[in-house]
Amino acid sequence: MANTPQSKKRARQNERRETINRMRRSRIRTYLRKVEEAIASGDQTVAATALREAQPEMMRGVTKGVLHKNTVARKMSRLTHRVKALA
Template identity: 45%
Template sequence: MANIKSAKKRILVNETKAARNKAIRSKVKTACKKVEAAVTAADKAAAQTALVAAISEIDKACTKGVYHKNTASRKVSRLSKAVNAMA
């Protein structure tokens, strides 16, 4: 355990940020799973609405710095490709 006050503060701040990042990543994963579930169920309308929600969550995560912009772009691309392949 750290003895210096600033080091103790850094530990607390890092724990807070890690928890926030974990929550955001979890939201993105849940949104992606909803899109994939709609695609496997062959429900085009549900897949479209879930895709819009997932893209929103991914963009928020990218803006917050949880995901790199290329990672976010790749996730959006793969989800969009899966939904568009349903047609």
């Protein structure tokens, strides 16, 4: 358990950041699920719009430190290829 005031404060901050990051990650996953469902339905226009909505959310996850830059780049690249393949 935290003993010093500094470590107690750090523990409080970590809890707060953990909940915020969990919400961010969940929000990103929701956007990705919408893209996956649109791809599964086979409608390219819906899939392209869902992907366009998901991209800024994923990049925001990178700037906030929730996801790694290369992970997001890889996911976006693969999703883009799959959406283009629907045509």
